[in-house]
Amino acid sequence: MKRINIAIASPSDVQPERDAVLRIFTRWNEDNDPITLHPVMWESASVPTLGAHPQQILNQKIIEKSELLVAILWSRLGTPTPTAPSGTVEEIQEFISEKGPGRVMLYFCKRNLPHDIDPAELARLQNFKKEMKLKGLLAEYETVSEFEGLLYRHLDHKVEELNRGELPLPPKEKIKSAAEQNAKKHGDQRLNQLLDFGTKLPDIARNFALRMDEFDAIDGVDGTKKFYDLGAHVYSSVAASLDQALAYAHISSQSRGLLEGVSVKLKRLAANLPDKNDDFRDYWAAGRRISNEISAHVSHAEKWER
Numbered sequence: 001m002k003r004i005n006i007a008i009a010s011p012s013d014v015q016p017e018r019d020a021v022l023r024i025f026t027r028w029n030e031d032n033d034p035i036t037l038h039p040v041m042w043e044s045a046s047v048p049t050l051g052a053h054p055q056q057i058l059n060q061k062i063i064e065k066s067e068l069l070v071a072i073l074w075s076r077l078g079t080p081t082p083t084a085p086s087g088t089v090e091e092i093q094e095f096i097s098e099k100g101p102g103r104v105m106l107y108f109c110k111r112n113l114p115h116d117i118d119p120a121e122l123a124r125l126q127n128f129k130k131e132m133k134l135k136g137l138l139a140e141y142e143t144v145s146e147f148e149g150l151l152y153r154h155l156d157h158k159v160e161e162l163n164r165g166e167l168p169l170p171p172k173e174k175i176k177s178a179a180e181q182n183a184k185k186h187g188d189q190r191l192n193q194l195l196d197f198g199t200k201l202p203d204i205a206r207n208f209a210l211r212m213d214e215f216d217a218i219d220g221v222d223g224t225k226k227f228y229d230l231g232a233h234v235y236s237s238v239a240a241s242l243d244q245a246l247a248y249a250h251i252s253s254q255s256r257g258l259l260e261g262v263s264v265k266l267k268r269l270a271a272n273l274p275d276k277n278d279d280f281r282d283y284w285a286a287g288r289r290i291s292n293e294i295s296a297h298v299s300h301a302e303k304w305e306r
Contacts, residue, residue: 002034005065007062008070009062009071009095012078020147021070025039028155032159067162068104069091073107074109075121077125082194106138107141108141109140110141120256197241198245200245205291205294205295205299208238209295242263262294269290
C-alpha cells in the first residue's frame, strides 16, 4: 500500500474545514485502494521541542514528511512569524521552496465573515490573496460541503499527477528556505538575528525608547555603513516584535491599525538606507520620531482599555 502524506495548513478560523479533511481522506482512501492519503496537521505533529521558533520546528516536522499541501483561508491570515506574515503563509512559502508550487492546493472560503472581523487582519488576508492570484490558480467555496466536493476531486487529480511523476521536486542546489530568502545577510552575524524587544506593546514601546536613548548618547558619529546597518537591524527587530504582539493584543481596531502603520514605517526605514555620506544621526532621528509615535499610540490604547 502506497501512503501519501499531505500537509494541512490554515489559521484557527476554519476548524469545520479541518474536521472535514479527515472525512474526505477517509472516503477517498476507501475508494482508492491500494493508495492511502494521510493528513499531516500541527495537532498531531507538534511535540514539545526547544531550540528554534515554534513555526520553524513545525515546518521541519510537517513539510519534510509531506508530498502535497492543502492550505485553507477564510477571515484571518494568522499569527505573524519572524520571517513571514503568518504561520500559514510561512508553511506555504517553505513548501513551495522545498517541494515546488505545483504541489500546493490553496482554498479561500467566501461565506459571510464573522461580525467581529478585524479590518486590518482582513486587509492582510486580501493582500495575500491578490498576491497568490498572480502566481497561479486557487479555489473558492462557500460551504463546507462544497469544499469537501472540491477537495475530493482535486485530490484525484493531484495524486494522479504525483504518481505519473509530473510534480518533480526542485533541484537541490536551488532549494532555499523562505527564512533564508527573507533573512538579511550581513558580515556581522549579530545583525542576522532579530533582537527581542518584548512580547507586549508597553514593553516594546519602553525598550525601543531605551535603545534610542543609547544612540542619542553617541555624539559625533559619522555616517558609516556599519551604523546604518545597526539602525536598520533595530528597526526591523522592533517591527517584528510589534507584529507579533499585535497578533495577541486586545485593543481597538483603530489602535491596531495605527500601530500596524507604524510597523510599516519601521520596515520602510530599515529597507531604505541613506547614502553612506549622510549624517547617521538624521537616520536615527527618524527612528526616534517613530519611537515616540509608538509610545503615544500604546499609551492611548492602554487608556481606553482601562
